[in-house]
Amino acid sequence: MDGNDILRIPDGTLVVGKDALLGRSGWKKVVIPDGVIGIEEGAFLHCESLEEITIPDSVMNIGEMAFMGCFALEHVTLGKSIESIPNWVFLGCHALKTIDIPPSVREIGESAFEGCFALSEVSLPPSLECIRLETFDNCKSLKRIDIPENVSRIECEAFRMCTSLWSITLPKGLSKIDARSFVGCSSLEEVVIKGDVTQIGSCAFAGCTSLGSVKMKRIPKDMGEGAFAGCHSVGRFVFTKEDGTICELDSLPDEWTKDCETY
Numbered sequence: 001m002d003g004n005d006i007l008r009i010p011d012g013t014l015v016v017g018k019d020a021l022l023g024r025s026g027w028k029k030v031v032i033p034d035g036v037i038g039i040e041e042g043a044f045l046h047c048e049s050l051e052e053i054t055i056p057d058s059v060m061n062i063g064e065m066a067f068m069g070c071f072a073l074e075h076v077t078l079g080k081s082i083e084s085i086p087n088w089v090f091l092g093c094h095a096l097k098t099i100d101i102p103p104s105v106r107e108i109g110e111s112a113f114e115g116c117f118a119l120s121e122v123s124l125p126p127s128l129e130c131i132r133l134e135t136f137d138n139c140k141s142l143k144r145i146d147i148p149e150n151v152s153r154i155e156c157e158a159f160r161m162c163t164s165l166w167s168i169t170l171p172k173g174l175s176k177i178d179a180r181s182f183v184g185c186s187s188l189e190e191v192v193i194k195g196d197v198t199q200i201g202s203c204a205f206a207g208c209t210s211l212g213s214v215k216m217k218r219i220p221k222d223m224g225e226g227a228f229a230g231c232h233s234v235g236r237f238v239f240t241k242e243d244g245t246i247c248e249l250d251s252l253p254d255e256w257t258k259d260c261e262t263y
Contacts, residue, residue: 009030012035022045039061041066047070076090080103085101091113091114099113099122107130120164147170163186165187183207191214198220205228215236225256
Protein backbone atom coordinates (compact mmCIF):
# COMPACT_ATOMS: atom_id res chain seq x y z
CA MET A 1 0.00 0.00 0.00
CA ASP A 2 1.63 3.26 -1.12
CA GLY A 3 1.05 6.79 0.13
CA ASN A 4 -1.61 7.47 -2.47
CA ASP A 5 -3.72 4.67 -0.99
CA ILE A 6 -3.81 6.24 2.49
CA LEU A 7 -6.06 9.06 3.68
CA ARG A 8 -4.77 10.84 6.79
CA ILE A 9 -7.28 12.81 8.81
CA PRO A 10 -5.47 16.05 9.80
CA ASP A 11 -3.99 16.40 13.28
CA GLY A 12 -6.11 18.62 15.48
CA THR A 13 -9.39 17.27 14.09
CA LEU A 14 -11.90 16.65 16.89
CA VAL A 15 -14.80 15.18 14.92
CA VAL A 16 -15.13 13.53 11.52
CA GLY A 17 -18.43 15.14 10.55
CA LYS A 18 -21.70 13.80 9.23
CA ASP A 19 -21.36 12.49 5.66
CA ALA A 20 -17.86 13.99 5.61
CA LEU A 21 -16.46 11.48 3.14
CA LEU A 22 -19.70 10.14 1.74
CA GLY A 23 -19.06 8.09 -1.40
CA ARG A 24 -15.39 9.02 -1.68
CA SER A 25 -12.99 6.43 -3.12
CA GLY A 26 -9.41 6.03 -4.25
CA TRP A 27 -7.74 5.15 -0.96
CA LYS A 28 -7.60 1.84 0.89
CA LYS A 29 -6.68 2.90 4.40
CA VAL A 30 -7.74 5.74 6.70
CA VAL A 31 -5.48 6.97 9.49
CA ILE A 32 -7.40 8.74 12.24
CA PRO A 33 -5.11 10.63 14.65
CA ASP A 34 -5.29 10.34 18.40
CA GLY A 35 -7.35 13.27 19.65
CA VAL A 36 -10.38 12.69 17.44
CA ILE A 37 -13.30 12.13 19.82
CA GLY A 38 -16.17 11.41 17.44
CA ILE A 39 -17.10 9.95 14.06
CA GLU A 40 -20.54 11.17 13.06
CA GLU A 41 -23.41 9.56 11.16
CA GLY A 42 -22.50 8.40 7.66
CA ALA A 43 -18.96 9.80 7.88
CA PHE A 44 -17.52 7.06 5.64
CA LEU A 45 -20.78 5.86 4.08
CA HIS A 46 -20.20 4.04 0.76
CA CYS A 47 -16.42 4.58 0.70
CA GLU A 48 -16.18 1.56 -1.54
CA SER A 49 -12.39 1.29 -1.87
CA LEU A 50 -11.68 1.45 1.90
CA GLU A 51 -10.07 -1.79 3.16
CA GLU A 52 -8.70 -1.01 6.61
CA ILE A 53 -9.29 1.41 9.47
CA THR A 54 -8.03 1.74 13.03
CA ILE A 55 -10.08 3.89 15.39
CA PRO A 56 -7.94 5.38 18.18
CA ASP A 57 -8.72 5.17 21.89
CA SER A 58 -9.65 8.86 21.97
CA VAL A 59 -12.82 8.20 19.94
CA MET A 60 -15.82 7.89 22.27
CA ASN A 61 -18.73 7.96 19.82
CA ILE A 62 -19.46 6.56 16.38
CA GLY A 63 -22.61 7.57 14.53
CA GLU A 64 -25.13 5.36 12.79
CA MET A 65 -24.21 4.17 9.28
CA ALA A 66 -20.67 5.52 9.72
CA PHE A 67 -19.15 2.71 7.60
CA MET A 68 -22.25 1.28 5.96
CA GLY A 69 -21.69 0.06 2.41
CA CYS A 70 -17.89 0.04 2.58
CA PHE A 71 -17.89 -3.07 0.44
CA ALA A 72 -14.08 -3.62 0.42
CA LEU A 73 -13.54 -3.04 4.17
CA GLU A 74 -11.74 -6.10 5.59
CA HIS A 75 -10.23 -5.11 8.93
CA VAL A 76 -11.48 -2.81 11.71
CA THR A 77 -9.91 -2.09 15.09
CA LEU A 78 -12.10 -0.19 17.54
CA GLY A 79 -10.63 2.03 20.25
CA LYS A 80 -10.94 1.21 23.95
CA SER A 81 -13.19 4.17 24.77
CA ILE A 82 -16.15 3.12 22.63
CA GLU A 83 -19.19 1.96 24.62
CA SER A 84 -21.72 1.58 21.81
CA ILE A 85 -21.62 0.19 18.28
CA PRO A 86 -24.63 1.92 16.69
CA ASN A 87 -27.34 0.79 14.31
CA TRP A 88 -26.32 -0.13 10.74
CA VAL A 89 -22.70 0.95 11.28
CA PHE A 90 -21.12 -1.88 9.26
CA LEU A 91 -24.21 -3.00 7.35
CA GLY A 92 -23.29 -4.33 3.92
CA CYS A 93 -19.54 -4.45 4.54
CA HIS A 94 -19.38 -7.66 2.53
CA ALA A 95 -15.60 -8.17 2.79
CA LEU A 96 -15.28 -7.57 6.56
CA LYS A 97 -13.22 -10.46 7.96
CA THR A 98 -12.08 -9.26 11.38
CA ILE A 99 -13.19 -6.72 13.92
CA ASP A 100 -11.67 -6.15 17.33
CA ILE A 101 -14.45 -5.18 19.77
CA PRO A 102 -13.07 -3.84 23.08
CA PRO A 103 -14.48 -4.82 26.50
CA SER A 104 -15.77 -1.26 26.94
CA VAL A 105 -18.62 -1.90 24.47
CA ARG A 106 -21.94 -2.37 26.28
CA GLU A 107 -24.35 -2.17 23.35
CA ILE A 108 -24.38 -3.29 19.72
CA GLY A 109 -27.17 -1.79 17.62
CA GLU A 110 -29.65 -3.16 15.11
CA SER A 111 -28.21 -4.56 11.88
CA ALA A 112 -24.74 -3.47 12.97
CA PHE A 113 -23.09 -6.34 11.05
CA GLU A 114 -25.91 -7.35 8.73
CA GLY A 115 -24.65 -8.62 5.41
CA CYS A 116 -21.01 -8.93 6.49
CA PHE A 117 -20.62 -12.03 4.34
CA ALA A 118 -16.92 -12.68 5.11
CA LEU A 119 -17.10 -12.36 8.92
CA SER A 120 -16.27 -15.84 10.22
CA GLU A 121 -15.72 -15.29 13.93
CA VAL A 122 -16.37 -12.50 16.40
CA SER A 123 -15.72 -12.11 20.13
CA LEU A 124 -18.46 -10.23 21.94
CA PRO A 125 -17.67 -8.12 25.02
CA PRO A 126 -18.63 -9.54 28.43
CA SER A 127 -20.84 -6.58 29.39
CA LEU A 128 -23.22 -7.05 26.44
CA GLU A 129 -26.81 -7.65 27.60
CA CYS A 130 -28.81 -7.96 24.39
CA ILE A 131 -28.21 -9.01 20.79
CA ARG A 132 -30.42 -6.69 18.80
CA LEU A 133 -32.65 -7.05 15.78
CA GLU A 134 -30.75 -8.41 12.75
CA THR A 135 -27.33 -7.72 14.31
CA PHE A 136 -25.66 -10.60 12.45
CA ASP A 137 -28.35 -11.20 9.84
CA ASN A 138 -26.98 -12.90 6.72
CA CYS A 139 -23.41 -13.25 8.00
CA LYS A 140 -22.94 -16.26 5.76
CA SER A 141 -19.40 -17.16 6.87
CA LEU A 142 -19.96 -16.88 10.63
CA LYS A 143 -18.95 -20.26 12.03
CA ARG A 144 -18.56 -19.50 15.69
CA ILE A 145 -19.71 -16.93 18.19
CA ASP A 146 -19.53 -16.99 21.98
CA ILE A 147 -22.56 -15.39 23.62
CA PRO A 148 -21.58 -13.55 26.85
CA GLU A 149 -23.14 -14.68 30.12
CA ASN A 150 -24.88 -11.31 30.66
CA VAL A 151 -26.97 -11.55 27.49
CA SER A 152 -30.63 -11.90 28.50
CA ARG A 153 -32.32 -11.54 25.13
CA ILE A 154 -31.69 -12.38 21.49
CA GLU A 155 -33.97 -10.30 19.28
CA CYS A 156 -35.72 -11.10 16.00
CA GLU A 157 -33.54 -12.35 13.15
CA ALA A 158 -30.34 -11.63 15.09
CA PHE A 159 -28.63 -14.60 13.40
CA ARG A 160 -30.95 -15.14 10.43
CA MET A 161 -29.32 -16.99 7.52
CA CYS A 162 -25.97 -17.49 9.24
CA THR A 163 -25.59 -20.53 7.04
CA SER A 164 -22.10 -21.54 8.27
CA LEU A 165 -22.90 -21.43 12.00
CA TRP A 166 -22.65 -25.03 13.22
CA SER A 167 -23.02 -24.86 17.02
CA ILE A 168 -24.36 -22.38 19.55
CA THR A 169 -24.29 -22.35 23.34
CA LEU A 170 -26.66 -19.89 24.96
CA PRO A 171 -25.83 -18.54 28.44
CA LYS A 172 -27.49 -19.01 31.82
CA GLY A 173 -28.75 -15.44 31.91
CA LEU A 174 -30.73 -15.74 28.68
CA SER A 175 -34.50 -15.49 29.14
CA LYS A 176 -35.89 -14.71 25.66
CA ILE A 177 -35.14 -15.96 22.16
CA ASP A 178 -37.29 -13.89 19.84
CA ALA A 179 -39.06 -14.96 16.67
CA ARG A 180 -36.85 -16.07 13.74
CA SER A 181 -33.66 -15.47 15.74
CA PHE A 182 -31.82 -18.37 14.06
CA VAL A 183 -34.07 -18.95 11.07
CA GLY A 184 -32.32 -20.51 8.08
CA CYS A 185 -29.10 -21.46 9.89
CA SER A 186 -28.86 -24.54 7.73
CA SER A 187 -25.50 -25.80 9.07
CA LEU A 188 -26.46 -25.55 12.75
CA GLU A 189 -26.05 -29.02 14.29
CA GLU A 190 -26.27 -28.40 18.03
CA VAL A 191 -28.02 -25.94 20.35
CA VAL A 192 -27.28 -25.85 24.07
CA ILE A 193 -29.42 -23.58 26.26
CA LYS A 194 -27.87 -23.36 29.73
CA GLY A 195 -30.43 -21.16 31.48
CA ASP A 196 -34.14 -20.97 32.25
CA VAL A 197 -35.39 -19.51 28.99
CA THR A 198 -39.00 -18.40 29.39
CA GLN A 199 -39.75 -17.76 25.73
CA ILE A 200 -38.70 -19.15 22.37
CA GLY A 201 -40.45 -17.20 19.65
CA SER A 202 -42.25 -18.47 16.59
CA CYS A 203 -40.00 -19.89 13.88
CA ALA A 204 -36.94 -19.20 16.08
CA PHE A 205 -34.98 -22.16 14.67
CA ALA A 206 -37.06 -22.78 11.56
CA GLY A 207 -35.10 -24.07 8.60
CA CYS A 208 -32.17 -25.31 10.69
CA THR A 209 -32.17 -28.43 8.57
CA SER A 210 -28.95 -29.91 10.04
CA LEU A 211 -30.02 -29.53 13.67
CA GLY A 212 -29.58 -32.90 15.36
CA SER A 213 -29.31 -32.09 19.07
CA VAL A 214 -31.07 -29.64 21.39
CA LYS A 215 -30.28 -29.49 25.08
CA MET A 216 -32.04 -27.14 27.47
CA LYS A 217 -32.56 -26.77 31.18
CA ARG A 218 -36.33 -26.37 30.92
CA ILE A 219 -38.91 -26.37 28.17
CA PRO A 220 -40.14 -22.75 28.19
CA LYS A 221 -43.75 -21.97 29.04
CA ASP A 222 -43.98 -19.87 25.89
CA MET A 223 -42.83 -21.99 22.95
CA GLY A 224 -43.78 -20.24 19.73
CA GLU A 225 -45.57 -21.89 16.85
CA GLY A 226 -43.18 -23.49 14.40
CA ALA A 227 -40.16 -22.78 16.62
CA PHE A 228 -38.42 -25.82 15.07
CA ALA A 229 -40.19 -25.95 11.71
CA GLY A 230 -38.21 -27.83 9.10
CA CYS A 231 -35.81 -29.28 11.68
CA HIS A 232 -36.26 -32.81 10.44
CA SER A 233 -32.86 -34.01 11.66
CA VAL A 234 -33.45 -33.53 15.38
CA GLY A 235 -32.67 -36.86 17.00
CA ARG A 236 -32.05 -35.69 20.56
CA PHE A 237 -34.07 -33.17 22.54
CA VAL A 238 -32.95 -33.25 26.17
CA PHE A 239 -34.43 -31.19 29.00
CA THR A 240 -34.78 -31.25 32.78
CA LYS A 241 -38.09 -31.54 34.63
CA GLU A 242 -38.97 -29.47 37.70
CA ASP A 243 -37.96 -32.36 39.96
CA GLY A 244 -34.52 -32.49 38.38
CA THR A 245 -35.19 -35.56 36.24
CA ILE A 246 -33.41 -35.47 32.88
CA CYS A 247 -35.76 -36.37 30.06
CA GLU A 248 -35.52 -36.88 26.34
CA LEU A 249 -38.29 -36.40 23.77
CA ASP A 250 -38.76 -39.12 21.18
CA SER A 251 -40.17 -36.59 18.73
CA LEU A 252 -41.00 -32.92 18.65
CA PRO A 253 -44.61 -31.84 19.20
CA ASP A 254 -46.52 -30.92 16.04
CA GLU A 255 -47.04 -27.33 17.22
CA TRP A 256 -43.26 -26.81 17.40
CA THR A 257 -42.71 -28.06 13.85
CA LYS A 258 -45.67 -26.38 12.19
CA ASP A 259 -44.71 -24.88 8.84
CA CYS A 260 -43.35 -21.33 8.77
CA GLU A 261 -43.52 -19.02 5.81
CA THR A 262 -40.54 -16.98 6.98
CA TYR A 263 -37.59 -19.00 5.71
